[in-house]
Amino acid sequence: MAQTQRQTALTTTKPRAMSELARREERTALWLLLPSFVIILLIAIYPLGQVFYSSFTSARFASSEPTRFIGFENYRNLLSMTIRQLPPKLDEQGNPVITDGERQYETWVRILPRQPRRYSSVNEFNFFGRRYVLGATNAEFITAIWDTVVFSVVSVVLETIFGLIIALTLATKFIGRGVMRAAMLVPWAIITVVSARIWEWILAPTRLGFMNTFLSDIGIGDGNIGFFTNSSLQLPSMITMDVWKTTPFMALLLLAGLATIPKELYEAAEVDGASKIRQFFSVTLPLLAPTLAVALIFRTLDALRVFDVFQVVLGSQRYSMASFAQDMLIANRDVGLSSAASVVIFVLIFAFAIFYIRVLGVDSE
Amino acid sequence: MKKILFSLAMVLALGTVALAQTVTVAAGAVGQELELIKAAAQRYMDANPGVTVNVLETPDLATDRLGLYLQFFEAQSSEIDVYQIDVIWPGDLAEHLVDLYQFPGFAEAAQEHFPAIVENNTVDGQLLAIPWFTDAGLLYYRTDLLEKYGFDGPPATWDELEDMAMTIQEGERATNPDFWGYVWQGNSYEGLTCDGIEWVASNNGGSIISPDGVITINNPNAIEIIDQAASWVGTISPGGVTGFGEEDARNLWQSGNSAFMRNWPYAFSLGNSEGSAVAGLFDVAPLPAGKGSPAACLGGWQLAVSKYSENPDVAADVALFLASYDEQKIRAIQGSLNPTIMALYEDPDVLEAAPFFGSLYDVFTGAQPRPSTVTAPNYAQVSRAFFTAVHDVLTGQQDAETAMALLELDLEAITGFPTGAP
Numbered sequence: 001m002a003q004t005q006r007q008t009a010l011t012t013t014k015p016r017a018m019s020e021l022a023r024r025e026e027r028t029a030l031w032l033l034l035p036s037f038v039i040i041l042l043i044a045i046y047p048l049g050q051v052f053y054s055s056f057t058s059a060r061f062a063s064s065e066p067t068r069f070i071g072f073e074n075y076r077n078l079l080s081m082t083i084r085q086l087p088p089k090l091d092e093q094g095n096p097v098i099t100d101g102e103r104q105y106e107t108w109v110r111i112l113p114r115q116p117r118r119y120s121s122v123n124e125f126n127f128f129g130r131r132y133v134l135g136a137t138n139a140e141f142i143t144a145i146w147d148t149v150v151f152s153v154v155s156v157v158l159e160t161i162f163g164l165i166i167a168l169t170l171a172t173k174f175i176g177r178g179v180m181r182a183a184m185l186v187p188w189a190i191i192t193v194v195s196a197r198i199w200e201w202i203l204a205p206t207r208l209g210f211m212n213t214f215l216s217d218i219g220i221g222d223g224n225i226g227f228f229t230n231s232s233l234q235l236p237s238m239i240t241m242d243v244w245k246t247t248p249f250m251a252l253l254l255l256a257g258l259a260t261i262p263k264e265l266y267e268a269a270e271v272d273g274a275s276k277i278r279q280f281f282s283v284t285l286p287l288l289a290p291t292l293a294v295a296l297i298f299r300t301l302d303a304l305r306v307f308d309v310f311q312v313v314l315g316s317q318r319y320s321m322a323s324f325a326q327d328m329l330i331a332n333r334d335v336g337l338s339s340a341a342s343v344v345i346f347v348l349i350f351a352f353a354i355f356y357i358r359v360l361g362v363d364s365e
Numbered sequence: 366m367k368k369i370l371f372s373l374a375m376v377l378a379l380g381t382v383a384l385a386q387t388v389t390v391a392a393g394a395v396g397q398e399l400e401l402i403k404a405a406a407q408r409y410m411d412a413n414p415g416v417t418v419n420v421l422e423t424p425d426l427a428t429d430r431l432g433l434y435l436q437f438f439e440a441q442s443s444e445i446d447v448y449q450i451d452v453i454w455p456g457d458l459a460e461h462l463v464d465l466y467q468f469p470g471f472a473e474a475a476q477e478h479f480p481a482i483v484e485n486n487t488v489d490g491q492l493l494a495i496p497w498f499t500d501a502g503l504l505y506y507r508t509d510l511l512e513k514y515g516f517d518g519p520p521a522t523w524d525e526l527e528d529m530a531m532t533i534q535e536g537e538r539a540t541n542p543d544f545w546g547y548v549w550q551g552n553s554y555e556g557l558t559c560d561g562i563e564w565v566a567s568n569n570g571g572s573i574i575s576p577d578g579v580i581t582i583n584n585p586n587a588i589e590i591i592d593q594a595a596s597w598v599g600t601i602s603p604g605g606v607t608g609f610g611e612e613d614a615r616n617l618w619q620s621g622n623s624a625f626m627r628n629w630p631y632a633f634s635l636g637n638s639e640g641s642a643v644a645g646l647f648d649v650a651p652l653p654a655g656k657g658s659p660a661a662c663l664g665g666w667q668l669a670v671s672k673y674s675e676n677p678d679v680a681a682d683v684a685l686f687l688a689s690y691d692e693q694k695i696r697a698i699q700g701s702l703n704p705t706i707m708a709l710y711e712d713p714d715v716l717e718a719a720p721f722f723g724s725l726y727d728v729f730t731g732a733q734p735r736p737s738t739v740t741a742p743n744y745a746q747v748s749r750a751f752f753t754a755v756h757d758v759l760t761g762q763q764d765a766e767t768a769m770a771l772l773e774l775d776l777e778a779i780t781g782f783p784t785g786a787p
Contacts (some may be wrong), residue, residue, distance in 0.1 A: 064460055109771070118778070169640055204605070205604060205605020205608060206605060207542075208616070208617070208620075224603050225604070229760060311482050315429075316428070317553045331432060333435065333746075
């Protein structure tokens with residue numbers, strides 16, 4: 001931090017002492033930067049502004065219906081949430097109904113508000129012996145945000161662990177290392193839509209699918225596990241597919257990072273009598289940290305905007321944030337709501353990026 | 366004089382045809398559809414040298430296909446000239462399609478097709494699409510298995526279907542552990558709206574929204590039958606049926622792993638094709654009924670010409686050719702795709718290839734339409750609300766009573782219609 005401050009101090013005092021030549025060079029530099037700035041303006045800033053703008057309107061997709069400016073209405077429809085307590089169910093004598101040792105509660109249908117916006121249940125939870133319901137005007141989107149965050153965190157953690165193991169293995173010398181390195185990249189090279197289809201077949205809900213055949217042969221399940229239809233298996237299936245596909249990318253980045261660590265450090269550690277495990281934690285991991293940070297940022301931001309696996313496999317059964325935005329746009333033809341959802345995704349990803357940069361200190365590299 | 370003018374016009378028309386280069390048809394690829402349209406395109410090109418007809422393969426699920434089309438329309442793309450559109454779309458897509466009556470031949474051709482479908486495709490007096498093939502939900506059943514287990518005919522009610530499916534499934538499981546009683550379309554998509562409206566209508570539960578604009582879905586008969594359908598999941602139908610589309614059901618059926626299937630007519634000729642495990646072992650019947658009489662969802666596809674086409678007259682000519690008597694006959698014989706031209710239901714060649722066209726004629730003419738006209742241009746949202754609610758019931762996330770009560774509120778918000786009894 002101190003260093004950057006000194007740098008800014010230098011640049012602000014310098015121009016006065018700048019020679020004519022330096023100033024001319026600076027102008028040339030600006031001219032040379034102009035094309036890339038124009039391109040960024042055209043392909044990034046303009047569409048982004050367009051999305052921001054349409055998120056405040058009632059625009060319809062592929063329709064000549066007039067567009068109205070409706071302020072924050074789309075955001076209210078997307079993000080309004082409330083928590084209400086559910087009263088316990090009472091029988092005719094006014095005693096609480098208890099089934100299987102569990103107290104029963106009224107359903108949320110009459111508890112959550114309906115005017116001016118209708119809320120539906122995202123989740124129910126117990127807190128200090130009371131039952132609460134979390135309601136949202138757009139329960140699908142709130143669920144999509146939660147699902148996407150869970151998906152991102154779990155898959156990135158798994159990918160990092162597996163990627164590190166693979167990278168460490170491939171960094172050692174053994175016969176056929178070149179072939180192994182190439183083979184490792186195969187899942188990463190397959191287009192996601194194609195690999196999602198492959199997994200769809202593997203995880204088919206009957207014994208036409210490999211996984212059901214395999215599991216039922218070793219005595220797990222009845223050969224009819226619905227990996228994509230059972231709501232508790234949907235996310236694990238998505239995470240499995242993503243880990244399979246993206247671990248190679250993680251391994252590749254980490255492998256490059258490992259190659260930059262000087263061999264002398266290990267020799268020195270060896271001489272000092274450090275064990276292999278000690279070497280890993282005292283030499284490898286600290287020196288790999290910057291690479292690891294970059295890889296984590298890449299993968300987390302990528303995972304947060306996951307679209308293809310969800311869209312191909314789950315369609316409108318369950319959404320990621322991005323597949324929700326797409327479905328609102330295409331199936332519901334609601335450009336405004338979809339744009340608002342995209343802006344929320346943008347803000348969330350931005351927050352994650354800033355968090356990473358602050359915590360891992362990537363910008364100092 | 367008139368004649369001379371007419372032939373002059375013809376020559377001019379032919380001239381433009383000869384000059385015009387390319388017409389692209391966006392078509393489905395379910396079952397044999399793609400092969401059939403490619404062969405038809407070739408026949409058109411042979412007859413009209415100078416015109417190239419390209420075929421663009423589109424997604425299998427209707428919802429995905431609509432999404433693709435909307436992207437072309439939003440961009441006002443001239444890439445695609447002729448669109449194969451679902452029976453529920455003319456209202457929603459009206460502003461992107463041309464009136465076919467302005468092209469020669471359509472006024473006469475429209476007389477030959479089922480009047481109900483022509484009316485469905487007519488918005489404000491404009492014919493927006495020419496009917497191509499019609500569809501109605503059918504019950505496919507294994508004749509050999511019914512005989513083996515001592516049943517003398519297909520089930521007339523859903524309860525009978527349950528009993529028969531259960532008996533056959535239990536019996537067959539002894540030799541084939543992967544055998545199921547009944548397969549259908551339970552994924553969260555337009556197909557579930559079709560299956561759902563068949564259950565509801567056959568149990569006197571109405572048609573979600575009545576033709577005069579009353580939301581009727583929240584009634585005891587509808588709730589009862591949807592709960593009953595949910596009870597099939599994991600018992601007579603595989604748990605994964607809630608992820609099934611048409612082709613998933615057909616694959617399981619055609620490999621001989623199911624006693625009954627709900628599907629469209631296209632599965633008939635595929636089921637009898639070479640390599641099918643059920644060839645010659647099955648027949649079709651009207652779907653079973655609940656408290657009321659059987660209902661078959663009206664499906665089917667039309668050909669429409671895009672407003673953004675660069676050669677609308679050639680495109681219209683291609684559409685007219687594809688929907689003609691001879692072409693529909695080929696599709697009926699080779700693909701068991703139901704013609705929309707009434708005379709074809711008396712054509713001996715067609716009846717020989719697909720005898721059920723004759724015996725189930727009433728099912729096709731009396732099919733239950735989805736509430737697409739009354740809710741246009743919001744039908745897609747209405748349907749989405751319905752299939753999401755039904756899917757929630759099928760996967761056990763809600764009971765039908767709650768789901769239908771909430772659906773009613775959703776439909777009120779989307780359409781602004783009043784609620785009432787069916």
